[in-house]
Amino acid sequence: MFDQYRQLGQTGNPGSLLPTLIAQTHLLRELSAHAGSSTREDLLKLGSRYAEYVGWLAQEAGDERAALWWTQRAVDLAAAGGDHDLAAYGLVRRALVTLYRGDAEHTVELARRAQTSKVPLRIRGLAAQREAQGHALAGDYDACMRSLDVARALFAHHATASDAPVIGSMNLSDSVAMITGWCLHDLGRPKEAAEALDAQLAQVSSRALRTQVRYGARRALAYAVAGEVDHACDLTGRLLDGAMTVSSATIAADLRSLARALARHPLNRSVRALTPELxxxxQIVNP
Structure with a gap:
């Protein structure tokens, strides 16, 4: 059921899923109170994953306060179930909130705290990626590339046969390559960013609508900043229906940046045609 809910989260409004997911989290916590020790731990661990997912969807819905509250709730439930690794991933999630606030310093700080040697390789890899995004936001190319190299090495050594839910995105075939494209835009290399995102978006499943729109918006923004305005408008036009379907505050952040970038070309015919739709x-994605 949890895997199905995650798939639904790729194609729907986060607000429509939150009540059900919150109810599932509470149900798992209550069931754990009446279960034997082994089952109790499993229920609490699964409950922690529901809570972490609720936090992510709350951020998508534009509620940072709820996102942080549910992320901490996830850490507490995991710890009660004997899983202390989710605390590190909680730092990675908090760093995503500070990233969208434009706070590079705290993004890097939180991501570094999640990279202790006791943390599983996948979580350390996700933390290194987040650190890279923080460095990119600060304009530090060398530090960004070093963090991406660390992430790539960690993911290369990560292997699991567990049937537990995957931590982090399930929809990126090469997350480091995708995040590299993301970072290159913030580092002032929009053309390189657009080309990197082109290559990675071609590998994202059509069913992963939220992922396609999130990185697609960043790709369109990169093309607009690189001066390929007509192409940026074409890409944006194809994204708008999906953007309205998934209704994401984080995607809206890039769409607003894209609108500002396109507004610098008021005489361009493609811009004039697209602007009312955008x-x-x-207004619908994040009013």
Whole structure:
């Protein structure tokens, strides 16, 4: 059921899923109180994953306070179930909140705290990626590339036969390559960013709508900043229906940046045709 809910989260409004997911989290916690020790731990661990997912969807819905509260709730449930590794991933999630606030310093700090040697390789890899995004936001190319190299090495050595839910995105075939494209835009290399995102988006499943729109918006922004305005408008036009369907505050952040970038070309025919649709979509995506 949890895997199915994660798939639904790729194609729907986060607000429509939150009540059900919150109810599932509470149910698992209550069931754990009446279970034997082994089953109790499993229920609490699964409950922690539900809570972490609720936190992510709350951020997608634009509620940072709820996102942070549920992330901490996930850490507490995991610890009660004997899983202390999720605390590190909680730091990675908190760093995503600070990243969207434009706070590079705290993004790097939180991501570094999640990279202790006792943390599983996958979580350390995700933390290194987040650190890279923080460095990119600060304009530090060398530090960003070093963190991406660390992430790549950690993922290369990570292997698991566990049937536990995957931590982090399930929809990126090469997350380091995708995040590299993301970072290159913030580092002032929009053309390189657009090309990297082109290559990775071609490998994202059509069923992963939220992932396609999130990175697709960043790709369109990169092309707009690189001066390929007509192409940026074409890409954006294809994204708008999906953006309105998934209704994401984080995607809206890039769409607003894209609207500002396109507004610098008021005489461009493609910009003039797209602007009313883009503005209308923004009102629906994150009013």
């Amino acid at each position: 503005n209308a979509a923004l």
